[in-house]
Amino acid sequence: MSAFRLSGFDYDRALNTAGAWALALLWFAPLIYAFWTAFHPGEYSTRFELTAPLTLENFVAAWNAAPFARYFLNTVLLVTSILIGQFVLCTLAAFAFARFEFRGRDTVFVLVLLQLLVMPDILIVENYRTMRVLGLLDTILAIGLPYMASAFGIFLLRQTFKTIPKELDDAARVEGAGFLTILLKVYVPLAKPTYLAYGLVSVSHHWNNFLWPLIVTNSVETRPVTVGLSVFSSTDQGIDWAIITAATLMTSGPLLIAFLLFQRQFVQSFMRAGIK
Amino acid sequence: MGPLANRTWVHAWLFLSPAVILLIAFTHYPAAVTFFHSFFSTPRGKRPAKFVGLENYETLLADTTFWKVLGNNLWYALGTIPASVAIAILMALWVDSKLKGRSFVRMAYFTPTVLPLIAVANIWMFFYTPGFGLIDQITGFFGFSQHNWLGDPATALNAVIVVAVWKEAGFFMIFYLAALQTIPLSLREAAAIEGAGRWYFFRRVTFPLLMPTTLFVSVNAVINSFRLVDHIFVMTEGGPDNASSLLLFYIYETSFRFWDTAYASTLTVALLLLLFAVAIGQFLLLDKRVHYR
Numbered sequence: 001m002s003a004f005r006l007s008g009f010d011y012d013r014a015l016n017t018a019g020a021w022a023l024a025l026l027w028f029a030p031l032i033y034a035f036w037t038a039f040h041p042g043e044y045s046t047r048f049e050l051t052a053p054l055t056l057e058n059f060v061a062a063w064n065a066a067p068f069a070r071y072f073l074n075t076v077l078l079v080t081s082i083l084i085g086q087f088v089l090c091t092l093a094a095f096a097f098a099r100f101e102f103r104g105r106d107t108v109f110v111l112v113l114l115q116l117l118v119m120p121d122i123l124i125v126e127n128y129r130t131m132r133v134l135g136l137l138d139t140i141l142a143i144g145l146p147y148m149a150s151a152f153g154i155f156l157l158r159q160t161f162k163t164i165p166k167e168l169d170d171a172a173r174v175e176g177a178g179f180l181t182i183l184l185k186v187y188v189p190l191a192k193p194t195y196l197a198y199g200l201v202s203v204s205h206h207w208n209n210f211l212w213p214l215i216v217t218n219s220v221e222t223r224p225v226t227v228g229l230s231v232f233s234s235t236d237q238g239i240d241w242a243i244i245t246a247a248t249l250m251t252s253g254p255l256l257i258a259f260l261l262f263q264r265q266f267v268q269s270f271m272r273a274g275i276k
Numbered sequence: 277m278g279p280l281a282n283r284t285w286v287h288a289w290l291f292l293s294p295a296v297i298l299l300i301a302f303t304h305y306p307a308a309v310t311f312f313h314s315f316f317s318t319p320r321g322k323r324p325a326k327f328v329g330l331e332n333y334e335t336l337l338a339d340t341t342f343w344k345v346l347g348n349n350l351w352y353a354l355g356t357i358p359a360s361v362a363i364a365i366l367m368a369l370w371v372d373s374k375l376k377g378r379s380f381v382r383m384a385y386f387t388p389t390v391l392p393l394i395a396v397a398n399i400w401m402f403f404y405t406p407g408f409g410l411i412d413q414i415t416g417f418f419g420f421s422q423h424n425w426l427g428d429p430a431t432a433l434n435a436v437i438v439v440a441v442w443k444e445a446g447f448f449m450i451f452y453l454a455a456l457q458t459i460p461l462s463l464r465e466a467a468a469i470e471g472a473g474r475w476y477f478f479r480r481v482t483f484p485l486l487m488p489t490t491l492f493v494s495v496n497a498v499i500n501s502f503r504l505v506d507h508i509f510v511m512t513e514g515g516p517d518n519a520s521s522l523l524l525f526y527i528y529e530t531s532f533r534f535w536d537t538a539y540a541s542t543l544t545v546a547l548l549l550l551l552f553a554v555a556i557g558q559f560l561l562l563d564k565r566v567h568y569r
């Protein structure tokens with residue numbers, strides 16, 4: 001290696017840079033292609049000419065061909081209700097696991113962690129039956145409910161809460177504060193970075209989720225964008241590729257823009273969420 | 277054990293109960309009931325479900341589609357897991373080193389992770405389109421004939437595997453990146469003084485230190501390979517002739533297209549057993565190598 005460097009050029013590094021960039025372009029290619037197709041008239045979907053005229057008509061056509069505004073509203077409602085539910089339920093449970101000693105704590109914790117292996121996505125048959133019994137079929141609540149008691153969230157917050165020194169809540173208890181006050185005034189503020197990380201992971205996961213929402217919903221009023229898009233692109237008579245890619249970009253648009261803006265935080269939050 | 281301890285017990289359960297109730301309702305209860313229902317027939321019209329013993333399991337053993345789909349899923353796992361883990365390590369090493377345009381490269385690797393699989397499957401679908409899809413255009417340029425990648429039973433599953441690897445590698449990269457950053461610099465310096473080459477250093481130091489991450493990532497990858505079927509809906513619908521169908525997709529079809537819920541329960545039991553077996557096996561197998569410290 002040092003011999004190469006003497007000649008003034010580091011072949012090893014150049015080779016690695018080239019490899020890394022080639023892979024990056026390969027990984028980006030589908031997106032570049034989608035942008036090309038969506039912003040050009042249909043006939044340029046397969047012809048790559050630099051002089052091809054740019055247009056927004058594909059987006060207009062896609063927006064008018066299906067109730068995407070409603071789908072977006074549904075997804076936003078879905079994602080926020082899941083997030084609020086997860087924050088509340090996981091915080092309470094994590095606090096109990098981190099700070100209380102009681103019989104059967106470890107057993108219950110194992111039962112919680114089992115959900116990491118057996119996700120609600122797999123138990124679609126019985127969960128569908130439960131939703132029918134509860135009369136919740138075709139509601140946004142039915143899409144979110146199975147995910148609110150998230151084992152991942154409980155685990156993540158429990159780990160964070162455990163790092164908070166016990167002296168802090170002893171001091172608060174001397175002042176006469178109850179458990180709930182301590183949780184809200186001491187633990188939650190100190191765990192803010194974990195909440196941010198978990199929030200980003202949760203939002204992107206549920207924005208993208210497909211199978212369970214597909215099963216539970218069957219009307220425009222409840223369908224999230226992912227299901228809306230699949231309905232849209234499977235009725236392919238008369239809809240051309242340019243319009244489908246425009247719809248595809250629209251569906252992933254908000255998340256993609258958020259990702260481009262907060263790229264560093266996104267990656268770091270996934271990192272933080274993963275290592276514990 | 278005074279009155280205070282009793283109160284703690286009550287408090288703990290007050291905090292736990294909302295999450296535990298939902299967890300039981302949507303994970304443990306349905307898992308148990310799935311097992312129970314697999315011994316009954318599917319209720320149809322006026323005919324209620326009746327106990328049939330192991331009949332559903334006999335059907336399962338004789339069901340050629342089940343064996344085909346199971347084989348597909350194993351091939352799918354075998355095709356996606358090692359490839360996405362290896363690419364993830366490579367990506368992490370590259371992004372962790374000094375590299376021109378590093379932030380762009382990292383973004384490119386990670387972007388597929390934040391996009392809905394159902395949406396990007398649309399784009400890939402177009403890549404695979406025979407005749408005017410991007411892949412055929414490139415191979416056509418070099419004089420190869422057209423190929424219906426998703427319509428040919430020989431290539432459909434592999435075409436789907438490529439999409440899954442593309443989707444997941446960047447996600448796993450993040451965990452490796454986190455692990456790489458915990459490796460002390462002094463190790464690298466010591467190796468440099470000893471004159472160890474890069475490949476040697478990777479094989480003897482970096483890779484062993486990444487083992488816990490590899491365990492974590494591969495358990496995740498296994499679960500994902502049985503759970504993620506979104507792209508099948510857009511790209512192949514399990515076809516042609518079940519060539520690209522996966523276990524969860526088959527469960528979906530059985531219960532929500534053919535409404536044979538009892539048999540779908542039996543299939544779900546098979547999937548759950550498989551997941552447990554793989555998770556336990558993986559843990560025992562890799563556990564020994566992970567405790568090196």
